[in-house]
Amino acid sequence: MFYSLTLKKEWAKVRKFIRINGDKGSRQANHHQMILFKEAATLKKYIGKNKESGKKIGFVPTMGALHQGHLSLVESSKGKSDITICSIFVNPTQFNDPKDFEKYPVTIGNDILLLESNGCDVLFFPAVHEIYPAGTSSPIHYNLGSIENLLEGKYRPGHFQGVCQVVHKLLDIVTPDFLFMGQKDYQQVIVVKRLVELIQRPVQVITASTFRETTGLAMSSRNLRLSEEQKQLAAGIYKMLDYIKNNYTAFPVPDLEKHAANYLITHGFAKVDYVAIANAETLQPVTDSRNNEAAVALIAAFVGDIRLIDNMIIAG
Numbered sequence: 269m270f271y272s273l274t275l276k277k278e279w280a281k282v283r284k285f286i287r288i289n290g291d292k293g294s295r296q297a298n299h300h301q302m303i304l305f306k307e308a309a310t311l312k313k314y315i316g317k318n319k320e321s322g323k324k325i326g327f328v329p330t331m332g333a334l335h336q337g338h339l340s341l342v343e344s345s346k347g348k349s350d351i352t353i354c355s356i357f358v359n360p361t362q363f364n365d366p367k368d369f370e371k372y373p374v375t376i377g378n379d380i381l382l383l384e385s386n387g388c389d390v391l392f393f394p395a396v397h398e399i400y401p402a403g404t405s406s407p408i409h410y411n412l413g414s415i416e417n418l419l420e421g422k423y424r425p426g427h428f429q430g431v432c433q434v435v436h437k438l439l440d441i442v443t444p445d446f447l448f449m450g451q452k453d454y455q456q457v458i459v460v461k462r463l464v465e466l467i468q469r470p471v472q473v474i475t476a477s478t479f480r481e482t483t484g485l486a487m488s489s490r491n492l493r494l495s496e497e498q499k500q501l502a503a504g505i506y507k508m509l510d511y512i513k514n515n516y517t518a519f520p521v522p523d524l525e526k527h528a529a530n531y532l533i534t535h536g537f538a539k540v541d542y543v544a545i546a547n548a549e550t551l552q553p554v555t556d557s558r559n560n561e562a563a564v565a566l567i568a569a570f571v572g573d574i575r576l577i578d579n580m581i582i583a584g
């Protein structure tokens with residue numbers, strides 16, 4: 269369930285559950301209360317103080333419309349860090365399709381309740397000008413190498429530059445010890461690890477496994493836009509990843525890729541951007557399973573106008 273209330277009404281609904289930075293204190297002194305920051309400067313101060321006293325910071329960046337997958341990252345962070353900070357920011361610079369940006373689900377009231385009830389310590393919920401005070405065009409080009417133009421990079425030109433732009437900004441504000449990312453966005457994890465190397469930040473990137481519905485469908489904020497029937501159909505992606513994994517050594521790689529793409533198209537998918545079997549580190553195509561390289565299968569496909577991605581490690 270999610271609220272379709274206006275932002276103002278959502279605040280009213282969640283206000284009693286959280287402490288907004290600047291509040292005098294909790295109404296229930298001993299009760300854990302999440303603190304909400306909207307300004308980068310005040311969040312930085314808060315983090316600075318906590319780091320001085322030796323606290324380890326875990327960071328879970330998200331675009332909101334939270335689900336169990338996001339919450340599993342919060343859980344991992346809580347297990348490893350003293351303070352868990354989640355951010356909700358729908359980053360305009362990583363959307364190559366403006367319609368996708370406009371339609372991105374926003375459920376902030378529900379998100380706040382979920383984070384608070386799952387023991388998140390801090391929510392950073394900035395406006396666009398907080399993250400991009402000088403505007404959204406970037407003076408920096410991140411040298412990501414060949415991975416930038418493969419798969420997601422090929423179908424969403426500029427996407428990973430936008431991801432790096434926002435993650436760079438967020439890392440400089442939050443200065444976390446641990447950064448939690450989902451394997452669901454496999455290529456993004458590789459890109460962010462590369463970014464951390466490029467900008468030399470002392471943060472450990474931790475990858476969390478993909479949280480799925482019982483049908484196998486990977487949880488995603490975009491699933492909110494699917495009907496029940498479309499959700500059933502969308503589980504075909506997982507089915508094909510599983511098929512590829514189970515048949516990896518039995519059939520030639522191109523045959524497996526073709527079979528999966530065909531299956532999706534003949535089972536109600538509107539379009540398949542790619543079915544790819546790739547090297548698990550470089551994402552370069554794997555041509556033969558007998559090469560014994562670590563491999564991952566990745567799929568991007570549309571149910572209606574909703575683009576879904578998923579992946580599975582098929583050889584370790």
Ligand code: AMP
Nearest residue numbers: 330331332337449450452453478479487
């Ligand atoms: P997003 O809000 O989609 O940008 O995702 C925020 C973080 O949650 C990213 O690191 C994603 O990879 C991760 N994530 C998204 N979906 C899942 C999932 N089903 N299981 C685990 N992590 C996920």
